[in-house]
Amino acid sequence: MAFASLTIALAACDNMANQAKLNPYELPYGSQLRWPVMPPPNTVARDQPLKAPPAPPITVALLERGKQRYDINCAPCHSRIGDGNGIIVQRGFPRPPSYYNETLRNASNQHFYDVITHGHGVMFSYADRVEAADRWAVVAYIRALQASAAATPADVPAGELSALQ
Amino acid sequence: MAIFPPQANVLMNAALLGTFAGGVLLLLSIWVVPVIGYNTEERFAPEQPIPFSHKHHVSGLGLDCRYCHTMVEKSSNAGMPSTAICMTCHSQIWTNAAMLAPDRQSLAENISIRWTRVYTLPDYVYFDHSIHVAKGVGCTTCHGPIGDMAMTWKAQPLHMSWCLSCHRDPAPHLRPREEVFNPHWRRTPSTPSGEELMAQYRINTKNLSDCGICHR
Numbered sequence: 001m002a003f004a005s006l007t008i009a010l011a012a013c014d015n016m017a018n019q020a021k022l023n024p025y026e027l028p029y030g031s032q033l034r035w036p037v038m039p040p041p042n043t044v045a046r047d048q049p050l051k052a053p054p055a056p057p058i059t060v061a062l063l064e065r066g067k068q069r070y071d072i073n074c075a076p077c078h079s080r081i082g083d084g085n086g087i088i089v090q091r092g093f094p095r096p097p098s099y100y101n102e103t104l105r106n107a108s109n110q111h112f113y114d115v116i117t118h119g120h121g122v123m124f125s126y127a128d129r130v131e132a133a134d135r136w137a138v139v140a141y142i143r144a145l146q147a148s149a150a151a152t153p154a155d156v157p158a159g160e161l162s163a164l165q
Numbered sequence: 166m167a168i169f170p171p172q173a174n175v176l177m178n179a180a181l182l183g184t185f186a187g188g189v190l191l192l193l194s195i196w197v198v199p200v201i202g203y204n205t206e207e208r209f210a211p212e213q214p215i216p217f218s219h220k221h222h223v224s225g226l227g228l229d230c231r232y233c234h235t236m237v238e239k240s241s242n243a244g245m246p247s248t249a250i251c252m253t254c255h256s257q258i259w260t261n262a263a264m265l266a267p268d269r270q271s272l273a274e275n276i277s278i279r280w281t282r283v284y285t286l287p288d289y290v291y292f293d294h295s296i297h298v299a300k301g302v303g304c305t306t307c308h309g310p311i312g313d314m315a316m317t318w319k320a321q322p323l324h325m326s327w328c329l330s331c332h333r334d335p336a337p338h339l340r341p342r343e344e345v346f347n348p349h350w351r352r353t354p355s356t357p358s359g360e361e362l363m364a365q366y367r368i369n370t371k372n373l374s375d376c377g378i379c380h381r
Contacts, residue, residue: 017287024242035277036247072229076254087226093257124253129235 055136066141069134082145100149112139210318211281214267223312230346241293248272283319291381300366301339312348332373
């Protein structure tokens with residue numbers, strides 16, 4: 001009797017731990033699908049914009065977001081300062097061009113946005129990792145990096161120069 | 166004629182001893198067995214299809230957690246990297262390494278790599294990575310020294326008492342938001358106190374240990 005009730009109790013525990021709901025990466029039992037399961041063609045996820053958002057106005061918040069996303073996704077190859085000598089390049093990845101060369105200084109914002117979206121050369125697409133709005137933030141931060149190369153001590157606000165030294 | 170045969174004393178003693186031993190075993194099985202490391206799988210690193218090293222990628226190369234776990238800030242699930250994320254670098258580096266063969270096969274056949282789960286929660290627990298990360302709970306608070314693990318092992322037992330210990334008193338476990346993904350962060354004298362961070366993140370402990378917070 002005690003054994004029977006213990007068995008039922010333990011079985012009940014297991015049923016609660018494995019409920020009839022799907023967890024992330026779980027597929028229905030017996031499903032023929034296999035990961036990666038792609039959305040059906042010509043569909044858009046509910047939280048994704050229908051078309052590429054226009055470039056937002058440049059704000060400090062946008063630049064800070066761009067710096068954060070740049071340091072996560074771009075810096076491993078392009079380096080924190082954008083000269084193209086990141087840690088992965090030092091380990092043998094083909095070196096990307098520096099953001100400070102003439103061609104990339106004159107390239108349009110849209111060019112950077114498109115490279116993030118579609119990739120370029122040996123660089124994979126980052127569309128699945130950097131959301132559309134964040135791509136514009138990263139572009140803004142790359143522009144800030146480029147501008148910083150030509151900066152002089154005179155560009156720094158008077159009170160903050162001592163903090164840099 | 167005696168009611169009890171001569172061996173009754175022995176039987177009685179054996180029965181008493183057996184009852185006592187059975188009771189001890191029952192208590193052990195309820196209170197001790199579930200919490201020993203062997204059963205919680207603490208410090209246990211399961212075998213993986215590719216011997217991926219966080220130590221190499223995080224501490225050695227300095228990659229951010231979010232380079233691979235892309236969804237951790239906006240989803241309940243931290244997100245396992247797609248084969249494309251591995252291949253972003255490994256299409257050019259270590260392209261012939263034998264240990265990366267499952268990766269190349271995954272890319273060629275378009276079938277995701279099946280990693281072995283290290284942290285498993287029962288279905289009656291609702292857990293969300295994004296809210297913990299947003300409120301200043303660092304990766305290493307639950308995942309241990311993940312940035313220094315060669316093979317990934319489970320750093321916490323995931324007992325309800327462990328969850329509650331933080332939900333009842335979160336302050337000592339909080340850190341500044343910009344340090345959440347730093348695998349080697351340590352509290353310094355200039356770090357804001359846990360109480361200050363609680364106020365900054367507006368963490369209200371009044372409801373934090375309600376059943377419905379985790380069981381919904």
